Every structure is written in C-alpha cells, then in structure tokens.
Amino acid sequence: MQLLTIAKLDFLESFRSRWFIGYSSVFFLMVIVIFLSGVTESRVMGFSGLTRLLLIFIQACNIVLPIFILVTTVRTIAKERDSNVFEYLLSFPVSLASYYWGKALGRLLVIWLPLLLSMLLALGIGLVRGGEIPWKILMLYTTLLAFSSFTFLGIGFFISVSTKSQELALGIALFVWLSLIAFIDIALIGFLIQQMVPDNLIFSLALLNPVQTFRIAAIALFDPVLSVIGPTAYFLLETFGQAGIIAYTLLYLFFIGLLFLSLGYFVFRRRDLI
C-alpha cells in the first residue's frame, strides 16, 4: 500500500515537471518529423510507410533513450537527496523497500508513457494514411521500449544511490552511455581487427551490451539475416535463431534492469540515506 502511494505521488510529481515535458516532446516530435520528412514514402530494403517510420524511430530511440533515462533519473533523485527532500520524506514511517521500489515503479511509468503514446501516434498516422499496419512490429517495439526503459531505469537508480553528488552521478551516467554506444557493432569490428581478440569473445561482449541487444532485436524482424549489423549477426543467428534473439533480448534487458535495481536497493539500505 505504501509502495503504491509512493509510486502514484512520484508519477504525479514527475508528470508536471519540465524534464518530463521536454522528454515527451522529443519522442512525439521525432515521430512527427520522421513522418513529415517524407521518408515513409521512400522504399529501403523493401520497407515503406508505417514500417519504415517505426524502423527509423526505434533506431533513434536506441541511441537517445538510454541517455535520456539515465540523465533524468540520476538528476532528479540526486537533487532530492542534496536538497534535503529525502531528509523530510524519509523521517516518516515508510519502509525503505516501499520507498525505493515505489519510486522505481512511478518513474518507470513516467518514462514509458511518452514512448507508448509515441507508438500510438505512429499507429494513428498509419491508420490515417491507410495501408497495412505492421501489428507484429508495433507490438514488439512497444514491448522493447518498455523493457529497455526498465534496464536504464535500473542502471540510473543504481548510479543515483551509489554516488553522493549530482555532478558525479551525471558524469557516471554519461560515461556509461558513451561506453555502451562505443561498443555497438561498428566499434566491435574495429576492436576485433586491431586486437585480434577471439571472435566468440567479441560476440559475447556484444550480447552483454543492452544497447546492442536492443538494436539486434529491433532489426531482427526486418532483416532476417541481420546483414546491416555486421559480423556479430551471423554468430547470433547460428546460435539463437530469429525468435531466440528476440526472446534473449527481452529476457536480458529485464534481467539487467532487475539486477541493477536490486543492487541499488542493497546499496540504499546499507548506506546513509542522505
């Protein structure tokens, strides 16, 4: 009960905040700009219309979603601690589990809602324009965005509770994002060529990177041979198959989110609260 109260109040508070308005606007505008730019009329790899819009949108989300979630999460939580908001709110008889997991639940809804609405906006555009609606892709992408949000929310919470200042938390969040982006497939190929590291190790590293797994699952439905993401694709297809890759991605994103949220909770309980 306490958990739901905390989740609801955090959701309502975030819903009014400027970061939420900015965050939501970016995704809505992205859908509108992709549509207005006319790329939905062009045909690439046999795809056009709503499918093409979704493909571009998900690729953009792959890059910007992690940094948006990390920065907004670590900033708001660290700020509440620095400005003594926690000192007052945690002086009430609230269990630390309810407070932490309630805040995580509220924040998850806040960051996922604009993504869900963006997908609905894309669907609306698709319905108005007519043509076939790619329901399978639409469902997969909405699910992928939810799981990816959970992953980076978990990492964001862990960074927030493990650091003592806003500045440090922000710095670490940026470093984590840059590292994940740097180790997507293109960087991995370069690394492979330069260092002569065994292939399987490189492929395993790719599978451990949540940005990369998101990207692979997003492309898997369009490109059954995953030719656009480089050599890692062959290893993945041989090992998992198309359905396996998607199942692995969703499970892995969920696992990473839960792991970091749980580690964050462990740190939150063990250290000074403010």
Added chain:
Amino acid sequence: MITIQNLDKAFAKQKVLSDVTIKIADGEKVLLLGHNGAGKTTLIRCLLGEYRPDHGTVTVAGHSLAHERVAALRKIAFVPQLPPPIRFTLNELFEYAAKIGHCDIDKIRKNSIYFGLNTDAHDHKAFYKLSGGMKQKTLISIAFSRDADIFIFDEPTANLDTMGRDRFRERISADAMKEKTIIFIGHRLEELSSVVTRIIELDLGKVIRDEQA
C-alpha cells in the same frame, strides 16, 4: 523513551559524534544546544534512522532505528529547520503525510488554520513555491496532526511571523502535549524557557552539558 548509546559517527576521516550517550524519558522537553558543526543535525539524523551509526545504538521505545525503522518512526514527528523544496502539491504532501504518517488530512487542515494558513487556497500549488513562513506552518501542522509520542523541532519558529510563534508556544504548552517528548534544536533558550525541562549541549561531537532547566 529514547536511548542513544555510545554513538559514533564520522564522515570520511572527520568524527562528527563521539561516544554520545543520552537517555530521554517520556514527557521530557529537551533543548539540544550547540554551535554550528557541534553535531546536532547528525545526532537527529541518526535518531531518524537516516544516518547509520559507525558504532553504538539508537532506539525509540525499544525499537532500533537500524532494524525496526517503521515501528520507531511511527512514534516520531519531525520538522526541519529549513523546509525542503518538495515538489509535491499541498494536496499530495497531505496525502503522503496521511497515508505514510497515519494521520487525518482534515486534522492537518484544521491545524493549518490554527497557525494562520488557509491551505484550501493553495491546494494545487507546489509546496516549494509557497513562502518560507507558509512552508514552515504546513510542516508544523502536519507534525501536530501525527499521532506521535516524540516531536523533533529544528529551529521551528525561524520562519514564522509573530502570530505563528505565539500559536506554536501555545500548542507546545497545551495539556495534550504534557505526556509528549519534545526535542528542540536551537541556539536560543529564551523563547522556550517556559517549556524546556532539560538542556543538552553538544560541542565537537560530544555532550558537554546535560542538566535540568
């Protein structure tokens, strides 16, 4: 009963509390004095379970703040010196206090009116946008609405107008507060001399004075 036993707390290498032992009986009205940096805030944060002691224990009515946080904090109502910039609206803050702090929203509103603040006019306003005095009155109203046995006021009248100060003195002197334990944190004794029964002074993290007022 509050029992603080051999409490040590340090930040990095700086020791802020050193072997502090204090027992406060039910109904005592304690003024906690000390210069800036004496360790008053750290002591209160240990009492609220927000800092983990490096050594020693803190219990409230037999409940350890480290292990039975919720049971211990149900007995405590706290008003900070500076109201923090909480982004909840007043309505949301009252909901938090009511559901988490087990009190009645109508009682909070009645108390607010007693302190000269009509909360109805500000229901949908964010708490941090209220004036300093309004924020302080809101937090004091919430504290007095809680069914707590221990009240901790950190410089409670610092932002209050004359009427607010008078009402605060009236309220803490009322019969309903006779059985309650109150800890005031501050630098001045004059304002609270009629209520305070015991003075504890800290300096450099140690108790240097503990006497009946």
